[in-house]
Amino acid sequence: MSDGLSVRIALFGVCVVIVVALVVWFVWRKKKREEQARITELTAFADSVGGSVQDRRAGARPWSAEFTRAMASEYGTFFRWLGRQSEGRFDYALDFSRGRWRVRISEASLENATSSSTRTAQETRVEVATTDLVTLKIIRRRHAGSHSQERGWAAEVPVTVSAERDPLWMEIRLPASVDHAFVAFTSDLPEAARVLNHGFLALLLDEVQLRTLTFEAGIVHTTLDGPIFPRLALETTDLMVALLERVPGLEPRDPKTAA
Template structure:
Protein backbone atom coordinates (compact mmCIF):
# COMPACT_ATOMS: atom_id res chain seq x y z
CA UNK A 1 0.00 0.00 0.00
CA UNK A 2 1.33 3.42 -0.94
CA UNK A 3 2.05 6.07 1.68
CA UNK A 4 -0.72 8.35 0.38
CA UNK A 5 -3.22 5.48 0.69
CA UNK A 6 -2.21 4.89 4.30
CA UNK A 7 -2.61 8.58 5.04
CA UNK A 8 -6.00 8.64 3.35
CA UNK A 9 -7.23 5.69 5.39
CA UNK A 10 -5.91 7.28 8.59
CA UNK A 11 -7.69 10.51 7.69
CA UNK A 12 -10.96 8.68 7.01
CA UNK A 13 -10.57 6.76 10.28
CA UNK A 14 -9.97 9.96 12.25
CA UNK A 15 -13.01 11.65 10.69
CA UNK A 16 -15.11 8.60 11.50
CA UNK A 17 -13.93 8.52 15.09
CA UNK A 18 -14.57 12.24 15.54
CA UNK A 19 -18.06 11.91 14.02
CA UNK A 20 -18.84 8.97 16.31
CA UNK A 21 -17.63 10.90 19.37
CA UNK A 22 -19.65 13.98 18.40
CA UNK A 23 -22.77 11.89 17.83
CA UNK A 24 -22.24 10.15 21.16
CA UNK A 25 -21.97 13.49 22.95
CA UNK A 26 -25.14 14.78 21.27
CA UNK A 27 -27.00 11.57 22.15
CA UNK A 28 -25.75 11.71 25.73
CA UNK A 29 -26.85 15.34 26.06
CA UNK A 30 -30.27 14.51 24.63
CA UNK A 31 -30.76 11.61 27.04
CA UNK A 32 -29.69 13.79 29.94
CA UNK A 33 -32.20 16.47 28.93
CA UNK A 34 -34.96 13.87 28.49
CA UNK A 35 -34.24 12.42 31.93
CA UNK A 36 -34.33 15.89 33.51
CA UNK A 37 -37.65 16.60 31.77
CA UNK A 38 -39.12 13.31 33.01
CA UNK A 39 -37.99 14.06 36.57
CA UNK A 40 -39.60 17.52 36.36
CA UNK A 41 -42.90 16.14 35.06
CA UNK A 42 -42.86 13.25 37.56
CA UNK A 43 -42.57 15.69 40.45
CA UNK A 44 -45.46 17.73 39.06
CA UNK A 45 -47.62 14.63 38.47
CA UNK A 46 -46.96 13.40 42.00
CA UNK A 47 -48.03 16.79 43.37
CA UNK A 48 -51.41 16.08 41.70
CA UNK A 49 -51.53 12.55 43.06
CA UNK A 50 -50.66 11.03 39.68
CA UNK A 51 -47.85 9.49 37.66
CA UNK A 52 -45.67 10.37 34.67
CA UNK A 53 -44.35 8.25 31.79
CA UNK A 54 -42.07 8.66 28.79
CA UNK A 55 -41.90 6.92 25.39
CA UNK A 56 -40.41 3.78 26.89
CA UNK A 57 -43.01 3.37 29.62
CA UNK A 58 -46.11 4.54 27.72
CA UNK A 59 -46.70 8.16 26.68
CA UNK A 60 -49.41 7.39 24.12
CA UNK A 61 -52.60 9.46 24.64
CA UNK A 62 -56.07 7.90 24.56
CA UNK A 63 -56.94 9.85 21.42
CA UNK A 64 -53.78 8.93 19.48
CA UNK A 65 -55.83 7.04 16.87
CA UNK A 66 -58.19 9.99 16.48
CA UNK A 67 -55.59 12.74 16.02
CA UNK A 68 -51.91 12.03 15.34
CA UNK A 69 -49.05 13.66 17.19
CA UNK A 70 -48.26 17.15 15.85
CA UNK A 71 -51.18 16.93 13.40
CA UNK A 72 -50.85 20.65 12.64
CA UNK A 73 -47.52 19.91 10.94
CA UNK A 74 -49.13 17.60 8.37
CA UNK A 75 -51.49 18.07 5.45
CA UNK A 76 -49.67 20.24 2.91
CA UNK A 77 -46.58 19.97 0.71
CA UNK A 78 -44.97 22.95 2.44
CA UNK A 79 -45.44 21.36 5.85
CA UNK A 80 -44.08 18.07 4.51
CA UNK A 81 -40.97 19.87 3.24
CA UNK A 82 -40.57 21.59 6.58
CA UNK A 83 -40.48 18.40 8.66
CA UNK A 84 -37.00 17.30 9.69
CA UNK A 85 -38.23 14.26 11.64
CA UNK A 86 -41.33 12.26 12.39
CA UNK A 87 -43.65 13.19 15.25
CA UNK A 88 -43.76 11.36 18.57
CA UNK A 89 -45.53 11.41 21.92
CA UNK A 90 -42.72 11.92 24.43
CA UNK A 91 -44.32 12.22 27.88
CA UNK A 92 -47.68 11.67 29.55
CA UNK A 93 -49.18 12.53 32.94
CA UNK A 94 -52.07 10.58 34.46
CA UNK A 95 -54.06 11.89 37.40
CA UNK A 96 -57.59 12.38 38.72
CA UNK A 97 -59.24 15.78 39.07
CA UNK A 98 -62.49 16.13 40.98
CA UNK A 99 -63.42 12.55 40.12
CA UNK A 100 -62.46 12.81 36.41
CA UNK A 101 -59.67 10.76 34.83
CA UNK A 102 -57.17 13.04 33.09
CA UNK A 103 -54.24 12.34 30.78
CA UNK A 104 -51.91 15.08 29.54
CA UNK A 105 -49.42 14.25 26.79
CA UNK A 106 -46.48 16.13 25.30
CA UNK A 107 -45.54 15.57 21.65
CA UNK A 108 -42.69 16.90 19.54
CA UNK A 109 -41.23 17.07 16.04
CA UNK A 110 -38.08 18.53 14.53
CA UNK A 111 -38.94 21.28 12.03
CA UNK A 112 -36.50 22.74 9.54
CA UNK A 113 -35.59 26.43 9.68
CA UNK A 114 -33.56 28.54 7.24
CA UNK A 115 -30.29 27.59 8.96
CA UNK A 116 -30.91 24.48 11.09
CA UNK A 117 -33.86 22.84 12.90
CA UNK A 118 -36.03 23.60 15.88
CA UNK A 119 -38.17 21.42 18.12
CA UNK A 120 -41.91 22.09 17.76
CA UNK A 121 -44.02 20.85 20.66
CA UNK A 122 -47.65 20.52 21.63
CA UNK A 123 -49.67 19.56 24.69
CA UNK A 124 -52.76 17.35 24.51
CA UNK A 125 -55.20 17.47 27.43
CA UNK A 126 -57.69 14.59 27.66
CA UNK A 127 -60.55 13.90 30.06
CA UNK A 128 -62.30 10.52 30.02
CA UNK A 129 -66.08 10.85 29.59
CA UNK A 130 -69.08 8.70 28.90
CA UNK A 131 -69.47 7.88 25.19
CA UNK A 132 -71.04 11.17 24.06
CA UNK A 133 -71.90 12.51 20.61
CA UNK A 134 -68.88 13.67 18.54
CA UNK A 135 -68.48 17.44 18.61
CA UNK A 136 -65.78 19.95 17.71
CA UNK A 137 -65.83 23.56 18.80
CA UNK A 138 -63.11 26.13 18.25
CA UNK A 139 -62.55 29.84 17.96
CA UNK A 140 -63.67 31.02 14.55
CA UNK A 141 -60.86 33.55 13.88
CA UNK A 142 -63.14 35.14 11.31
CA UNK A 143 -63.84 31.80 9.66
CA UNK A 144 -60.12 31.06 9.32
CA UNK A 145 -58.01 28.10 10.39
CA UNK A 146 -60.00 27.34 13.52
CA UNK A 147 -63.23 27.11 11.57
CA UNK A 148 -61.72 24.81 8.96
CA UNK A 149 -60.42 22.48 11.66
CA UNK A 150 -63.88 22.16 13.17
CA UNK A 151 -65.36 21.32 9.76
CA UNK A 152 -63.05 18.30 9.39
CA UNK A 153 -64.92 15.12 10.32
CA UNK A 154 -63.59 13.05 13.22
CA UNK A 155 -62.45 9.60 12.14
CA UNK A 156 -65.26 7.88 14.04
CA UNK A 157 -67.82 9.90 12.05
CA UNK A 158 -66.03 9.57 8.72
CA UNK A 159 -66.00 5.77 9.00
CA UNK A 160 -69.80 5.54 9.28
CA UNK A 161 -71.88 4.31 6.33
CA UNK A 162 -73.70 7.65 5.98
CA UNK A 163 -71.62 10.21 7.86
CA UNK A 164 -73.22 13.50 8.86
CA UNK A 165 -71.18 16.47 10.04
CA UNK A 166 -73.27 19.59 10.53
CA UNK A 167 -72.81 23.11 11.92
CA UNK A 168 -74.21 23.55 15.42
CA UNK A 169 -75.81 26.82 16.49
CA UNK A 170 -74.17 27.95 19.71
CA UNK A 171 -75.57 30.22 22.42
CA UNK A 172 -75.83 33.86 21.31
CA UNK A 173 -73.19 34.92 23.86
CA UNK A 174 -70.47 32.89 22.11
CA UNK A 175 -71.83 32.38 18.59
CA UNK A 176 -69.84 35.34 17.19
CA UNK A 177 -66.51 33.96 18.44
CA UNK A 178 -66.81 30.20 17.99
CA UNK A 179 -67.76 27.69 15.33
CA UNK A 180 -68.95 24.15 16.08
CA UNK A 181 -69.79 21.02 14.10
CA UNK A 182 -71.39 17.78 15.27
CA UNK A 183 -72.82 14.51 13.97
CA UNK A 184 -76.00 14.93 16.05
CA UNK A 185 -77.55 18.37 16.38
CA UNK A 186 -80.06 17.30 19.03
CA UNK A 187 -77.58 15.39 21.14
CA UNK A 188 -74.98 18.17 21.04
CA UNK A 189 -77.33 21.10 21.57
CA UNK A 190 -76.30 21.61 25.20
CA UNK A 191 -72.66 20.54 24.97
CA UNK A 192 -69.86 23.08 24.96
CA UNK A 193 -66.28 21.79 25.07
CA UNK A 194 -63.21 21.56 22.78
CA UNK A 195 -63.77 18.14 21.22
CA UNK A 196 -65.78 15.02 22.12
CA UNK A 197 -65.17 11.69 20.45
CA UNK A 198 -65.14 8.04 21.54
CA UNK A 199 -65.53 8.79 25.23
CA UNK A 200 -62.80 11.43 25.33
CA UNK A 201 -62.93 15.20 25.64
CA UNK A 202 -59.61 16.56 24.42
CA UNK A 203 -57.89 19.66 23.20
CA UNK A 204 -54.45 20.32 21.70
CA UNK A 205 -52.36 23.36 22.61
CA UNK A 206 -49.10 24.66 21.15
CA UNK A 207 -45.97 24.26 23.25
CA UNK A 208 -44.79 21.82 25.92
CA UNK A 209 -46.58 20.98 29.17
CA UNK A 210 -46.52 24.04 31.45
CA UNK A 211 -47.21 22.93 35.04
CA UNK A 212 -47.93 26.53 36.00
CA UNK A 213 -50.97 26.79 33.70
CA UNK A 214 -52.04 23.18 33.19
CA UNK A 215 -54.36 22.80 36.18
CA UNK A 216 -56.35 25.87 35.12
CA UNK A 217 -56.83 24.49 31.60
CA UNK A 218 -57.86 21.06 32.91
CA UNK A 219 -60.35 22.67 35.29
CA UNK A 220 -61.86 24.67 32.42
CA UNK A 221 -62.61 21.49 30.45
CA UNK A 222 -64.00 19.73 33.52
CA UNK A 223 -66.20 22.71 34.37
CA UNK A 224 -67.70 22.55 30.88
CA UNK A 225 -68.19 18.78 31.05
CA UNK A 226 -69.86 19.12 34.43
CA UNK A 227 -72.69 21.00 32.70
CA UNK A 228 -73.45 17.96 30.50
CA UNK A 229 -75.70 15.41 32.28
CA UNK A 230 -74.31 11.89 32.15
CA UNK A 231 -70.92 12.92 30.80
CA UNK A 232 -68.85 11.53 33.67
CA UNK A 233 -67.66 7.98 33.05
CA UNK A 234 -67.39 7.08 36.72
CA UNK A 235 -66.04 8.49 39.94
CA UNK A 236 -62.34 7.90 40.50
CA UNK A 237 -60.18 8.40 43.54
Protein backbone atom coordinates (compact mmCIF):
# COMPACT_ATOMS: atom_id res chain seq x y z
CA MET A 1 0.00 0.00 0.00
CA SER A 2 1.48 3.37 -1.01
CA ASP A 3 2.12 6.06 1.57
CA GLY A 4 -0.33 8.37 -0.23
CA LEU A 5 -3.14 5.83 0.00
CA SER A 6 -2.41 5.19 3.67
CA VAL A 7 -2.59 8.91 4.37
CA ARG A 8 -5.91 9.22 2.55
CA ILE A 9 -7.37 6.27 4.46
CA ALA A 10 -6.16 7.76 7.74
CA LEU A 11 -7.65 11.16 6.86
CA PHE A 12 -10.94 9.49 5.92
CA GLY A 13 -10.99 7.70 9.25
CA VAL A 14 -10.33 10.94 11.09
CA CYS A 15 -13.17 12.63 9.18
CA VAL A 16 -15.56 9.81 10.08
CA VAL A 17 -14.62 10.09 13.74
CA ILE A 18 -15.10 13.87 13.65
CA VAL A 19 -18.51 13.57 11.97
CA VAL A 20 -19.69 10.94 14.46
CA ALA A 21 -18.40 13.03 17.36
CA LEU A 22 -20.21 16.11 16.05
CA VAL A 23 -23.48 14.18 15.66
CA VAL A 24 -23.17 12.83 19.21
CA TRP A 25 -22.37 16.31 20.51
CA PHE A 26 -25.33 17.92 18.73
CA VAL A 27 -27.69 15.21 20.03
CA TRP A 28 -26.30 15.71 23.55
CA ARG A 29 -26.66 19.49 23.29
CA LYS A 30 -30.25 19.18 22.05
CA LYS A 31 -31.11 16.83 24.90
CA LYS A 32 -29.54 19.17 27.46
CA ARG A 33 -31.51 22.13 26.10
CA GLU A 34 -34.74 20.12 26.24
CA GLU A 35 -34.01 19.04 29.82
CA GLN A 36 -33.26 22.61 30.87
CA ALA A 37 -36.45 23.85 29.23
CA ARG A 38 -38.43 21.15 31.03
CA ILE A 39 -36.86 22.03 34.39
CA THR A 40 -37.75 25.69 33.78
CA GLU A 41 -41.38 24.76 33.00
CA LEU A 42 -41.73 22.51 36.04
CA THR A 43 -40.01 25.03 38.33
CA ALA A 44 -42.56 27.65 37.27
CA PHE A 45 -45.35 25.17 38.06
CA ALA A 46 -43.81 24.30 41.44
CA ASP A 47 -43.39 27.99 42.30
CA SER A 48 -47.05 28.63 41.48
CA VAL A 49 -48.14 26.12 44.16
CA GLY A 50 -45.42 26.92 46.69
CA GLY A 51 -43.46 23.75 46.03
CA SER A 52 -40.10 22.53 44.79
CA VAL A 53 -38.86 20.35 41.92
CA GLN A 54 -36.08 17.78 41.57
CA ASP A 55 -34.63 16.04 38.53
CA ARG A 56 -33.27 12.49 38.45
CA ARG A 57 -29.74 13.65 39.24
CA ALA A 58 -31.08 14.98 42.53
CA GLY A 59 -32.84 11.68 43.25
CA ALA A 60 -36.32 12.41 41.87
CA ARG A 61 -38.64 9.47 42.55
CA PRO A 62 -42.16 8.95 43.88
CA TRP A 63 -42.80 7.79 47.44
CA SER A 64 -44.33 4.62 46.02
CA ALA A 65 -41.34 3.78 43.81
CA GLU A 66 -40.64 0.60 45.81
CA PHE A 67 -44.23 -0.57 45.30
CA THR A 68 -44.81 0.30 41.63
CA ARG A 69 -42.00 0.66 39.11
CA ALA A 70 -41.66 3.51 36.63
CA MET A 71 -43.83 3.00 33.51
CA ALA A 72 -45.28 -0.21 34.96
CA SER A 73 -47.86 -0.44 32.15
CA GLU A 74 -45.02 -0.91 29.63
CA TYR A 75 -43.98 -4.23 31.21
CA GLY A 76 -45.52 -7.65 31.49
CA THR A 77 -45.84 -8.93 27.92
CA PHE A 78 -43.40 -10.29 25.34
CA PHE A 79 -44.39 -7.69 22.74
CA ARG A 80 -43.82 -4.80 25.13
CA TRP A 81 -40.44 -6.28 26.02
CA LEU A 82 -39.60 -6.62 22.33
CA GLY A 83 -40.20 -2.94 21.63
CA ARG A 84 -38.64 -1.55 24.78
CA GLN A 85 -35.38 0.32 24.14
CA SER A 86 -34.73 1.40 27.73
CA GLU A 87 -35.90 0.73 31.25
CA GLY A 88 -38.49 3.01 32.79
CA ARG A 89 -37.01 5.82 34.86
CA PHE A 90 -38.25 8.69 37.01
CA ASP A 91 -37.13 12.03 35.58
CA TYR A 92 -38.74 14.72 37.76
CA ALA A 93 -40.61 15.07 41.04
CA LEU A 94 -42.55 18.02 42.47
CA ASP A 95 -43.39 18.39 46.17
CA PHE A 96 -46.02 20.78 47.53
CA SER A 97 -48.95 21.05 49.92
CA ARG A 98 -52.60 21.09 48.93
CA GLY A 99 -54.56 22.23 51.94
CA ARG A 100 -53.42 20.04 54.83
CA TRP A 101 -52.16 17.25 52.55
CA ARG A 102 -48.65 16.66 51.25
CA VAL A 103 -48.43 15.85 47.53
CA ARG A 104 -45.75 14.54 45.21
CA ILE A 105 -46.14 14.54 41.42
CA SER A 106 -43.56 12.55 39.46
CA GLU A 107 -42.81 12.21 35.76
CA ALA A 108 -41.41 8.99 34.29
CA SER A 109 -40.28 7.98 30.80
CA LEU A 110 -39.25 5.00 28.71
CA GLU A 111 -37.96 4.59 25.15
CA ASN A 112 -39.91 2.37 22.76
CA ALA A 113 -38.97 1.33 19.24
CA THR A 114 -41.30 2.15 16.35
CA SER A 115 -41.07 0.97 12.74
CA SER A 116 -38.74 3.84 11.84
CA SER A 117 -37.48 5.49 15.03
CA THR A 118 -37.65 5.58 18.82
CA ARG A 119 -40.63 6.99 20.73
CA THR A 120 -40.51 8.35 24.27
CA ALA A 121 -43.47 7.16 26.34
CA GLN A 122 -44.22 9.18 29.48
CA GLU A 123 -46.51 9.02 32.48
CA THR A 124 -47.35 11.17 35.50
CA ARG A 125 -47.81 9.77 39.01
CA VAL A 126 -49.80 11.79 41.56
CA GLU A 127 -49.40 10.80 45.22
CA VAL A 128 -50.85 11.96 48.52
CA ALA A 129 -49.33 10.90 51.87
CA THR A 130 -51.80 9.66 54.49
CA THR A 131 -52.01 7.76 57.73
CA ASP A 132 -51.88 4.03 57.07
CA LEU A 133 -54.87 2.52 55.32
CA VAL A 134 -56.02 -0.84 54.05
CA THR A 135 -54.32 -1.87 50.80
CA LEU A 136 -56.80 -1.28 48.02
CA LYS A 137 -56.90 -0.94 44.23
CA ILE A 138 -59.86 0.41 42.29
CA ILE A 139 -60.08 0.94 38.53
CA ARG A 140 -62.76 2.39 36.30
CA ARG A 141 -64.09 0.07 33.60
CA ARG A 142 -63.48 1.37 30.09
CA HIS A 143 -66.86 0.04 29.03
CA ALA A 144 -69.85 -0.93 31.13
CA GLY A 145 -69.59 -4.59 32.01
CA SER A 146 -66.00 -5.00 30.74
CA HIS A 147 -63.85 -7.24 32.88
CA SER A 148 -60.58 -8.49 31.41
CA GLN A 149 -58.03 -5.68 31.37
CA GLU A 150 -59.40 -3.81 34.36
CA ARG A 151 -59.76 -6.93 36.49
CA GLY A 152 -56.26 -8.04 35.53
CA TRP A 153 -54.75 -4.81 36.87
CA ALA A 154 -56.82 -4.77 40.06
CA ALA A 155 -56.28 -8.47 40.74
CA GLU A 156 -52.48 -8.17 40.58
CA VAL A 157 -51.38 -8.51 44.19
CA PRO A 158 -49.43 -5.47 45.49
CA VAL A 159 -45.89 -6.16 46.67
CA THR A 160 -46.70 -5.18 50.25
CA VAL A 161 -49.46 -7.80 50.37
CA SER A 162 -47.51 -10.56 48.62
CA ALA A 163 -44.70 -10.09 51.16
CA GLU A 164 -47.02 -10.94 54.06
CA ARG A 165 -46.91 -14.36 55.72
CA ASP A 166 -50.46 -15.21 54.63
CA PRO A 167 -51.26 -12.89 51.73
CA LEU A 168 -54.94 -12.31 51.09
CA TRP A 169 -56.24 -10.40 48.08
CA MET A 170 -59.96 -10.35 47.33
CA GLU A 171 -62.35 -8.75 44.89
CA ILE A 172 -64.77 -6.28 46.46
CA ARG A 173 -68.47 -6.58 45.79
CA LEU A 174 -69.32 -2.95 45.14
CA PRO A 175 -72.79 -1.41 45.55
CA ALA A 176 -75.06 -1.90 42.54
CA SER A 177 -75.01 1.85 41.86
CA VAL A 178 -71.29 1.76 40.97
CA ASP A 179 -70.54 -1.92 40.25
CA HIS A 180 -71.02 -1.30 36.52
CA ALA A 181 -68.34 1.39 36.60
CA PHE A 182 -65.51 0.01 38.75
CA VAL A 183 -63.51 -3.08 39.66
CA ALA A 184 -61.81 -3.18 43.06
CA PHE A 185 -59.64 -5.57 45.11
CA THR A 186 -58.40 -5.34 48.68
CA SER A 187 -56.63 -7.19 51.50
CA ASP A 188 -59.39 -6.41 54.04
CA LEU A 189 -63.05 -6.20 53.03
CA PRO A 190 -64.45 -4.42 56.13
CA GLU A 191 -61.70 -1.78 56.08
CA ALA A 192 -62.13 -1.29 52.33
CA ALA A 193 -65.85 -0.71 52.87
CA ARG A 194 -64.95 2.11 55.27
CA VAL A 195 -62.88 3.77 52.55
CA LEU A 196 -65.30 3.10 49.69
CA ASN A 197 -68.25 4.67 51.47
CA HIS A 198 -71.23 6.23 49.71
CA GLY A 199 -69.78 9.75 49.61
CA PHE A 200 -66.42 8.52 48.30
CA LEU A 201 -67.95 6.40 45.53
CA ALA A 202 -70.48 9.07 44.52
CA LEU A 203 -67.69 11.60 43.98
CA LEU A 204 -65.47 9.08 42.17
CA LEU A 205 -68.33 8.14 39.84
CA ASP A 206 -68.85 11.76 38.81
CA GLU A 207 -65.17 12.53 38.13
CA VAL A 208 -64.37 10.49 35.04
CA GLN A 209 -60.76 11.67 34.57
CA LEU A 210 -59.52 9.52 37.48
CA ARG A 211 -59.15 5.99 36.10
CA THR A 212 -57.17 4.15 38.79
CA LEU A 213 -56.50 4.64 42.48
CA THR A 214 -54.18 2.63 44.73
CA PHE A 215 -53.94 2.76 48.54
CA GLU A 216 -50.75 1.18 49.85
CA ALA A 217 -48.59 1.72 52.95
CA GLY A 218 -49.71 5.28 53.62
CA ILE A 219 -49.58 6.37 49.97
CA VAL A 220 -52.59 7.02 47.74
CA HIS A 221 -51.55 7.30 44.12
CA THR A 222 -52.73 7.28 40.54
CA THR A 223 -51.07 7.52 37.13
CA LEU A 224 -51.91 9.66 34.11
CA ASP A 225 -50.71 9.17 30.55
CA GLY A 226 -48.12 11.63 29.28
CA PRO A 227 -45.82 14.14 30.96
CA ILE A 228 -46.85 16.46 33.79
CA PHE A 229 -49.51 18.86 32.54
CA PRO A 230 -49.97 21.39 35.38
CA ARG A 231 -53.71 21.92 35.01
CA LEU A 232 -54.53 18.20 34.77
CA ALA A 233 -52.12 17.35 37.59
CA LEU A 234 -53.74 19.91 39.90
CA GLU A 235 -57.26 18.82 38.98
CA THR A 236 -56.30 15.23 39.76
CA THR A 237 -54.65 16.26 43.03
CA ASP A 238 -57.72 18.22 44.13
CA LEU A 239 -59.98 15.29 43.29
CA MET A 240 -57.82 12.87 45.29
CA VAL A 241 -57.76 15.24 48.24
CA ALA A 242 -61.55 15.62 48.07
CA LEU A 243 -61.91 11.83 48.06
CA LEU A 244 -59.59 11.44 51.04
CA GLU A 245 -61.55 14.03 53.00
CA ARG A 246 -64.53 11.66 52.72
CA VAL A 247 -62.73 8.78 54.46
CA PRO A 248 -63.60 8.81 58.19
CA GLY A 249 -60.63 9.26 60.49
CA LEU A 250 -58.06 9.65 57.72
CA GLU A 251 -55.30 12.19 58.33
CA PRO A 252 -52.27 13.55 56.43
CA ARG A 253 -48.92 11.93 57.05
CA ASP A 254 -45.35 13.18 57.06
CA PRO A 255 -44.07 12.23 53.59
CA LYS A 256 -40.65 11.38 55.04
CA THR A 257 -42.28 8.44 56.81
CA ALA A 258 -45.03 7.74 54.27
CA ALA A 259 -43.27 5.08 52.20
